[in-house]
């Protein structure tokens with residue numbers, strides 16, 4: 001993700017500064033106040049790339065960063081106006097750093113590997129559904145949690161996977177910095193890649209604390225994203241069966 005981000009945002013900023021120089025002072029001021037619209041299309045296409053944020057880092061390599069991460073949390077404490085030396089906060093930087101590494105442990109896990117470890121040849125072609133798998137993730141825009149559930153359905157095409165592996169794949173992708181749309185896609189893509197099923201449906205329903213806590217959304221409201229592939233996209237009957245089964 002770090003490799004992807006700088007060139008993209010650098011280009012966008014370049015375009016933005018070029019644009020400003022041609023505008024009147026009044027327009028410049030207006031643009032400076034609201035630069036987001038110019039950046040959005042680029043950021044959006046990056047967010048929705050199913051491969052963004054999809055890389056692996058060894059466990060040891062991540063924990064080598066612990067000291068640097070703790071230092072950063074110390075800066076954050078000072079940044080919000082706190083005193084990192086007061087008793088209650090003395091161990092907070094290290095504790096928070098460890099917690100963050102745990103919350104993002106999905107970077108240590110390979111979803112394709114997890115799927116491959118429990119593939120079976122089966123002459124089973126009825127719909128397989130796992131519903132309400134818990135999700136705890138971090139929104140990559142605010143580094144604030146979003147949480148909820150994921151339901152998965154697929155129509156096997158000679159291959160099936162151990163049910164628990166579907167939950168593991170959800171866990172792997174959600175324990176990374178995420179946007180809900182991409183998370184949903186990545187789960188669907190991992191299943192498609194490993195099982196080559198006739199159809200896949202993934203529905204994710206989450207509450208975003210960055211919205212709720214800032215009052216953008218009412219507490220209790222949730223965001224639903226879905227990806228339907230193959231039979232689930234093309235055949236209304238299969239899609240309806242899936243939607244009915246996850247409802248009850």
Ligand SMILES: [Zn+2]
Pocket residue numbers: 139140141142143144208210211
């Ligand atoms: Zn957010």
